[in-house]
Amino acid sequence: MSDLRSTNFTLTPDAFADEAAAIALAESKGEHPLALDIKAVENEFHWHDFQTTVYIVSGELTVIARDTGETYSCGAGTMIRADEGGIVHREISDGYRAVFGFDCDPKTLTMPIDKPPRD
Numbered sequence: 001m002s003d004l005r006s007t008n009f010t011l012t013p014d015a016f017a018d019e020a021a022a023i024a025l026a027e028s029k030g031e032h033p034l035a036l037d038i039k040a041v042e043n044e045f046h047w048h049d050f051q052t053t054v055y056i057v058s059g060e061l062t063v064i065a066r067d068t069g070e071t072y073s074c075g076a077g078t079m080i081r082a083d084e085g086g087i088v089h090r091e092i093s094d095g096y097r098a099v100f101g102f103d104c105d106p107k108t109l110t111m112p113i114d115k116p117p118r119d
Contacts, residue, residue: 008065008087009072015055015079022055022099025079029053031101042092046114051103053081059096065089066117088117 016022019035026033031053038061045066054061056078063072063080066088074080082089102109 008068008070008082008084008089009063010081011072011074012079013075014077016077019057019097019099022057022079026053026055026099026101029101031103032105033099033101034106035097035099037097038093038095040093040095043090043114045088045090045117047086047088047117048082048113049085049110049115051082051085053079053101055079055099055101057097057099060093061096061098062092063089064092 016025023033023035035057054074056074056076058076060076061074061080063074064070065072072080100106
């Protein structure tokens with residue numbers, strides 16, 4: 001397992017074997033794990049006011065960073081982490097299942113989750 005670092009994100013392919021392992025990995029990092037099925041998405045550029053690690057359990061997620069134009073394709077077993085909060089990005093997927101490892105209790109997240117860019 002080796003990390004692929006970029007300007008905004010760190011990707012670790014083959015970071016875990018299955019959903020249970022993803023949850024255990026998130027918990028070992030002190031994250032608050034939440035497993036979700038995400039339907040097909042092709043959203044606009046947005047940002048989040050929290051930091052999260054996404055553990056792709058099945059399917060594929062493509063993330064595009066607005067400021068750098070970097071594109072990240074993440075398949076099953078990939079762990080992707082924003083290196084800081086507030087990164088403007090968008091997501092494209094035909095649908096995927098993931099464990100989201102939040103840096104805070106998901107019950108405390110402010111709405112909307114996807115915040116429009118400020119500029």
